[in-house]
Amino acid sequence: MVVKNPKVVAGIQIPDSTIATQATELLFEHGKEFLYNHSLRAFLFASLQGQQNKILYDPELLFVSAVFHDLGLTPHYSSPDKRFEVDGANAARDFLKSHGLSQPALQLVWDSVALHTTPGIAEFKEAEVALLNFGVALDVVGRGYEHVSEKHREAIIQQFPRTDFKKKVIPTxxxxxxxKTDTTYGSINADICAFMIPHFHRKDFCDSILHSPWSE
Structure with missing residues (x-):
């Protein structure tokens, strides 16, 4: 895996504390270059949003959240029955707990990772939660693309290339x-299952209501 580890990109300093370094090492070990580049781009886009809008946030906690946000997709962290976002959130919480961080910090990072694919909620929570959601959405679907200058976009992509991201991200x-396709119920991940599986049958909320055990 080709790893780039610059200290500053697009004017954003990348955390290099012990916690940040160890988190990055886990991403190196269990993720691939594709997820590594995506995670770092998400962090940088999130940080630029915070900087441009003068939002106070903890760079180290945002960085760890970005590093872990997709690690629930990897075999090492994937559970047989939980949403991948929850697997990543649990892994991030366990990692930070081992470093003695406070309960509020653990919960903040858990929420950031668990809610990163939940538009309509994440952006109204704490700064780190909202910023990670912004950074991930910008990198995946281009939401807020126009709010990041071409200069900054190019600087970020030069360091952390997209490498056919559009083609690779859905199968990844x-x-x-x-x-565990049942875990995608009620989330945007069900769209991915429908795209990848011919005749995929989504669990339907209205069907669940009409076929509930209530007699009326």
Missing amino acids: FFEGFKH
């Missing part, structure tokens, strides 16, 4: 939860 996500 699917690989992480194809063994």
Whole structure:
């Protein structure tokens, strides 16, 4: 895996504390270059949003959240029955707990990772939660693309290339939860299953209501 580890990109300093370094090492070990580049781009886009809008946030906690946000897709962290976002959030919490961080910090990072694919909620929570959601959404679907200058976009992509991201991201996500497609119910991940699996049958909320055990 080709690893770039610059200290500053697009004017954003990348945390290099012990916690940040060890988190990055886990991403090196269990993720691939594709997830590494995506995670670092997400952190940088999130940080630029915070900087441009003068939002106070903890760079180290945001960085760890970005590093772990997709690690739930990897075999090492994937559970047989939980959403991949929850697997990543649990892994991030356990990692930070081992470093003695406070309960509020653990919860903040857990929420950031668990809610990063939940538009309509994440952006109204704490700064780190909202910023990670912004950074991930910008990198994946281009939401807020126009709010990041071309100069900054190019600087970030030069360091952490997209490498056919549009073509690779859907099968990469699917690989992480194809063994537990039921966990995608009620989330955007169900769209990925429908794209990847011919005749995929989504669990339907209205069907669940109409076929509940209530007699009326």
